[in-house]
Amino acid sequence: MTTTDTAVTAVSPTARQLVRRARGFVIAFALLIVAGLLIALFGAGESGTLHPRSATQTGSRAIAELLDDRGIDTTLVTTAREAAAAAGPDTTLLVARPEALTDGARATLAPAAADSGGRTVLLGPGQAALDAFAPGVTAEASVPVEEREPDCAAGPARRAGSVLLGGHRYDLSAAPALADAAACYHAAGLPTLATLPAGTDGGETGETVLLGSPELLYNQHLDEHGNASLALQLLGDRPHLVWYLPTPDEAPDAGDEESLTGLLDPGWRWAALQLGIAAALAALWRARRLGPVLTEPLPVSARAAETTEGHARLYHQAGARDRAADALRAAARSRLAPLVGVPPDRTHAPEALPAAVAAHTDDTPQAVHALLFGPPPPDDTALVRLADDLDALERRVTPRTNGTGTPQTNRKGKDPRS
Helix, strand or coil, X not given: CCCCCCCCCCCCCCHHHHHHHHHHHHHHHHHHHHHHHHHHHHCCCCCCXXXXXXXXXXXXXXXXXXXXXXXXXXXXXXXXXXXXXXXXXXXXXXXXXXXXXXXXXXXXXXXXXXXXXXXXXXXXXXXXXXXXXXXXXXXXXXXXXXXXXXXXXXXXHHHHCCEEEEXXXXXXXXXXXXXXXXXXXXXXXXXXXXXXXXXXXXXXXXXXXXXXXXXXXXXXXXXXXXXXXHHHHHHCCCCEEEEECCCCCCCCCHHHCCCHXXXXXXXXXXXXXXXXXXXXXXXXXXXXXXXXXXXXXXCCCCXXXXXXXXXXXXXXXXXXXXXXXXXHHHHHHHHHHHHHCCCHHHCCCCCCHHHHHHCXXXXXXXXXXXXXXXXXXXXXXXXXXXXXXXXXXXXXXXXXXXXXXXXXXXXXXXXXXX
16 A cells, blocks of 8 residues: 655645735835825925925025025024014014914014014015004005016115015005105005014114015025015025014914814825825725625435424424424315315315315314314324324315326215225
8 A cells, every 4th residue: 555645735825925915005005105194294285384494385495595695694483472582683583474473472572573673574464463563554455476566766676676576565655654664566556565664662763574475485486586686685684584483382362272183284184084085995995895695505405304304303392282283284274275176365264164175075064173273282192193184184185096097086975995
């Protein structure tokens, strides 16, 4: 007898196979994560806008580097208290978002800026900021940002020439004290750049510059027209530049408090939504598919007699003679009804079937009724006798065939064997 070595093949996948199968999914998921982070970083609404260290299109790193090349010291601050402390006669204070300041921040910064004797540059101030930093000036309807000519004799505007300006326009006519103000780059008769004297009430005389829009400070527009020249003259006239970029850490008033999700930049929320949609699509892509229902062949097939015997044993084990008797009688009634001409809807009617069966046998309707609709048997012997009596009743009614193959029906009172 020769013994042959049988190679054993592993059915479960190995760790290497699992890694190979999941490699594509892991790479795709990693790419989705990286893409979402990049979208959140570079496309996050106002993220990096006017930040002196931001290299995005709306950042201001380019002008900050030009100022640094000319020896201008730039300090980034994020609170009104820091900005007020840094203001001075040799300092230019740039307020990047004056409309984002709270009332408390304006109350802290505006007096310090007016009395410092330095220059304060406000980018796109609205009426609320004007009331604090330039009383008497009115902000009129905004105009599109486009190339505009100086339209004034002020030195910085004349040297810069045409620049990209627009946004808010400023009406200086309601403040007679501002008669010496420089108004340049007009749109529909009102200037979008105004230089106002400040700090005349006992303090050193300084300047407040109103710039209708901040676009000329953006990285993407700095090299257009005379934008760089005007920006350098407005921000580099003094040796120190304080770049005030307000943040949500400015301790807003109780009415301005927001939830954690409200403080998040909209770009991050959109990125999280995109990542969630991508994860759901990936799950649908890799999920198990539910196909049509499959029938599984049984290991064995049971004969009807065995099934009937199994049911009988269950009835016997449970002592359910009433249910067994009902099953026997119902089956007998279903077989007898078509033989005696009882309609299907009257098969189990106690008043119809016994009389019809008695008409084909020597039994009385009462005896047939007791046999087909009687009470349950009291013991197993009576149950067996009931089954035998039902079989005998069916034999007396069931048609028989003679030697020629012609059906022969028992007639009342006749023996079929005679």
